[in-house]
Amino acid sequence: MEDEKAIEEAYKNEGNIIGVIFQDNFSYRLRFRLGNVPSPNDYISSSEYCYNYSSSECSIPSYWFRGFLSLQTSIDAALIELTTGHSVWDEMKSIRGIRMRSSSVAQQSSIEYIFVILVLPMCFSPFIYFLSQNVSREKRKLKELMKMMGVRDMAFWLSWSLLYAVYILILCSLATPIIKYLILPEASFFALYLLLFLYGIASIHFCFMFSSLLKKAKATSSIVFVLTFFFTSISVITLIARIPAPLEWILNLFCPFAFGAEISKVSLLQKYGKHLQLTDIVEHSSFYSLIIDSVLYMLLALYFDKIIPDKYGVPYPPLFFLKKSYWFKSRSSYHYEQSHSNIFSDNIEAVAPEFDAKGSIRINNIKKTYEAKSMKTEALRGLSFNIYEGQITAILGHSGAGKTTLLNILSGLSSPSAGSANIFKYNITKREDMEEIRKISAVCPQFNVQFEYLTVKENLKTFAKLKGVPSIDIENEVQKLLTLLDMNAIQDSRAYCLSGGQKRKLSLGITLLGDPQVLLLDEPTTGLDPYSRQLVWALLNERKAGRLILFTTQFMDEADILADRKAFISHGRLKCIGSSLFLKKKWGIGYHLRIQVNEFCDAEKMTSLVKQYIPAAKLSGQRESELSYTLPLENVDKFPALFCDMDHETDLGIVNYGVTMTTLEDVFLKLEDNETLEEDYGVLHREQEEEGRYGADETEQNLLLLSDSGISTVRGTELWRQQVCAIARMHFLQLKRESKFWRTV
Numbered sequence: 001m002e003d004e005k006a007i008e009e010a011y012k013n014e015g016n017i018i019g020v021i022f023q024d025n026f027s028y029r030l031r032f033r034l035g036n037v038p039s040p041n042d043y044i045s046s047s048e049y050c051y052n053y054s055s056s057e058c059s060i061p062s063y064w065f066r067g068f069l070s071l072q073t074s075i076d077a078a079l080i081e082l083t084t085g086h087s088v089w090d091e092m093k094s095i096r097g098i099r100m101r102s103s104s105v106a107q108q109s110s111i112e113y114i115f116v117i118l119v120l121p122m123c124f125s126p127f128i129y130f131l132s133q134n135v136s137r138e139k140r141k142l143k144e145l146m147k148m149m150g151v152r153d154m155a156f157w158l159s160w161s162l163l164y165a166v167y168i169l170i171l172c173s174l175a176t177p178i179i180k181y182l183i184l185p186e187a188s189f190f191a192l193y194l195l196l197f198l199y200g201i202a203s204i205h206f207c208f209m210f211s212s213l214l215k216k217a218k219a220t221s222s223i224v225f226v227l228t229f230f231f232t233s234i235s236v237i238t239l240i241a242r243i244p245a246p247l248e249w250i251l252n253l254f255c256p257f258a259f260g261a262e263i264s265k266v267s268l269l270q271k272y273g274k275h276l277q278l279t280d281i282v283e284h285s286s287f288y289s290l291i292i293d294s295v296l297y298m299l300l301a302l303y304f305d306k307i308i309p310d311k312y313g314v315p316y317p318p319l320f321f322l323k324k325s326y327w328f329k330s331r332s333s334y335h336y337e338q339s340h341s342n343i344f345s346d347n348i349e350a351v352a353p354e355f356d357a358k359g360s361i362r363i364n365n366i367k368k369t370y371e372a373k374s375m376k377t378e379a380l381r382g383l384s385f386n387i388y389e390g391q392i393t394a395i396l397g398h399s400g401a402g403k404t405t406l407l408n409i410l411s412g413l414s415s416p417s418a419g420s421a422n423i424f425k426y427n428i429t430k431r432e433d434m435e436e437i438r439k440i441s442a443v444c445p446q447f448n449v450q451f452e453y454l455t456v457k458e459n460l461k462t463f464a465k466l467k468g469v470p471s472i473d474i475e476n477e478v479q480k481l482l483t484l485l486d487m488n489a490i491q492d493s494r495a496y497c498l499s500g501g502q503k504r505k506l507s508l509g510i511t512l513l514g515d516p517q518v519l520l521l522d523e524p525t526t527g528l529d530p531y532s533r534q535l536v537w538a539l540l541n542e543r544k545a546g547r548l549i550l551f552t553t554q555f556m557d558e559a560d561i562l563a564d565r566k567a568f569i570s571h572g573r574l575k576c577i578g579s580s581l582f583l584k585k586k587w588g589i590g591y592h593l594r595i596q597v598n599e600f601c602d603a604e605k606m607t608s609l610v611k612q613y614i615p616a617a618k619l620s621g622q623r624e625s626e627l628s629y630t631l632p633l634e635n636v637d638k639f640p641a642l643f644c645d646m647d648h649e650t651d652l653g654i655v656n657y658g659v660t661m662t663t664l665e666d667v668f669l670k671l672e673d674n675e676t677l678e679e680d681y682g683v684l685h686r687e688q689e690e691e692g693r694y695g696a697d698e699t700e701q702n703l704l705l706l707s708d709s710g711i712s713t714v715r716g717t718e719l720w721r722q723q724v725c726a727i728a729r730m731h732f733l734q735l736k737r738e739s740k741f742w743r744t745v
């Protein structure tokens with residue numbers, strides 16, 4: 001033909017024509033009918049189907065089968081023979097088509113999967129968002145307190161994990177059919193279900209890890225969301241290109257990547273006729289990656305929890321797990337040194353020798369300094385004193401004196417800056433000892449501890465389980481406490497509906513569960529009505545035998561009535577410690593004489609009358625209708641004559657009068673700087689409450705019931721199982737009742 005155009009014309013008219021166009025002696029072009037050779041676009045788009053050359057959709061072999069290669073080799077053989085004079089036809093016959101390995105290329109059809117792969121790993125995001133909010137909030141509120149009740153870290157996390165695993169199971173049941181129907185119709189339902197479930201569990205633990213690390217609910221949920229989105233986006237690359245194996249291993253440590261990559265792998269294989277089956281999941285590394293990720297995240301959650309504590313708690317050093325003492329608990333050798341600087345001072349009443357032989361809390365030169373920004377607060381400045389078994393000890397002091405700080409240190413909620421304390425033979429500064437202390441002690445912090453969405457009874461039951469009360473005794477124990485604290489009428493009310501005083505009683509009830517040997521109570525009766533206060537006093541009095549009870553209070557009358565020994569703390573230092581009698585004798589100002597007078601009273605005349613009998617009397621207060629005098633203790637024999645005279649002097653303007661003994665308040669006021677004190681100490685109760693009005697007989701009977709029970713607690717794996725189940729159940733009830741959760745899901 002004349003030229004290439006003529007070939008094209010002939011092709012249009014006759015159809016079955018192949019063109020060979022020579023540009024010079026050796027260069028030529030072959031022109032085949034479309035369909036007998038693949039177009040470049042076909043090559044790319046269909047390469048994914050060409051794992052098997054017989055596939056009808058694979059157009060690459062048409063080079064071979066439709067004559068292109070035969071013609072090309074024939075022309076080449078002819079050119080070689082013409083140029084060299086040597087025939088190569090035999091060699092040409094031995095040419096074979098061999099499929100070479102090639103790097104994967106982007107497929108047009110993969111674009112539709114990108115959307116699915118981006119969306120699928122995010123399917124748990126709303127749930128995970130809610131979870132991170134919930135876990136961080138609850139953890140901050142309750143975890144350290146649960147730890148104080150002997151709940152192990154692992155039990156806390158495992159209980160959350162168990163509960164959310166149930167929710168993940170439900171979500172997977174909904175999501176798997178949708179995924180199967182929309183993108184992986186041939187895949188095994190159970191294999192897909194398992195993949196989604198493992199991803200769900202890994203996501204939960206991923207969230208746990210960040211809530212341990214970041215502590216704040218909002219930060220946790222935001223970071224988890226951003227990371228999930230980021231690693232999901234990266235996983236899309238696996239649709240397009242092969243990632244180097246070491247990088248893939250590293251990326252697989254992030255569960256959204258491991259899951260996204262697995263989905264893209266499965267969807268690609270599906271095109272080659274290989275469908276995800278339950279029997280071959282062993283060949284899929286992502287399944288293992290998700291399991292490894294779950295375990296790793298849980299371990300990291302535990303680790304971060306130990307080295308970065310919440311508001312309360314004592315941090316472990318970062319390499320604590322390398323220390324032998326962490327894994328092998330050494331037997332505590334009782335070593336105790338007390339600084340004697342103020343133990344034998346005049347301000348400390350010596351106790352009877354039999355108490356010295358008993359168990360005790362020995363506080364030795366404890367100091368605590370809070371450092372915040374540039375502020376330094378010395379809350380405790382070297383406290384040393386002993387608290388004995390069989391006695392109730394009250395800690396008194398103005399607001400900010402350091403009472404709560406001391407209790408927090410003794411209960412392991414914070415660590416002392418210097419000094420130490422021993423509770424029985426255990427040292428509070430040793431972590432392994434602290435675990436033993438937690439087993440025998442109970443703390444009632446200044447704030448209320450309870451699960452808001454549980455009823456009073458459910459709260460008590462849950463905490464009884466956490467404390468290891470045997471299942472068989474729980475109902476009995478809870479019922480007794482409900483009766484003793486007069487909470488039967490509110491036993492089915494949810495905690496968030498209770499009044500401040502009722503919540504306080506519940507917190508106290510929770511503390512008393514399991515009959516602990518050491519009770520550390522921070523203002524246990526704040527907000528209680530007088531009747532309830534007396535119930536609590538009676539309960540503590542009944543329990544003090546064989547137990548160490550330490551409480552703080554702002555009420556002098558409470559300390560006077562309830563405590564055998566009172567320790568006064570002021571600005572972080574011990575001022576004095578002893579019985580009421582000792583303190584009143586030492587710092588007492590004698591008696592108070594209060595005279596109510598009318599407008600005709602002449603104060604000077606009245607004072608001279610009093611001084612006539614008791615020269616050392618002092619006018620301590622003068623108001624319009626009242627005159628107050630302090631009368632020395634030793635002048636008590638002069639009182640009858642004075643009172644007799646006052647009764648007969650009708651023109652002095654006396655309406656009535658009364659005399660009271662020194663109160664603890666007087667001691668307190670004397671010990672403190674009066675002016676500052678009046679500013680700080682607004683809660684002082686000037687009047688002694690009229691005591692003893694509750695039905696003592698009835699209460700005593702109840703108390704006997706309780707003290708006779710001698711509750712023994714379960715230990716070891718049984719306790720562990722009981723704790724995990726109890727917390728998981730509590731979370732379940734709480735979530736069930738929180739309508740917000742269901743809206744989120």
Ligand SMILES: Nc1ncnc2c1ncn2[C@@H]1O[C@H](COP(=O)(O)OP(=O)(O)OP(=O)(O)O)[C@@H](O)[C@H]1O
Nearest residue numbers: 370372377379397398399400401402403404405406
């Ligand atoms: N976390 C903290 N950071 C900084 N300072 C603190 C912290 N906790 C307590 N303090 C300071 O330590 C001092 C003692 O506080 P603490 O709570 O022990 O007093 P308190 O005697 O229990 O008072 P209250 O009777 O009012 O409860 C106070 O000056 C307080 O401001």
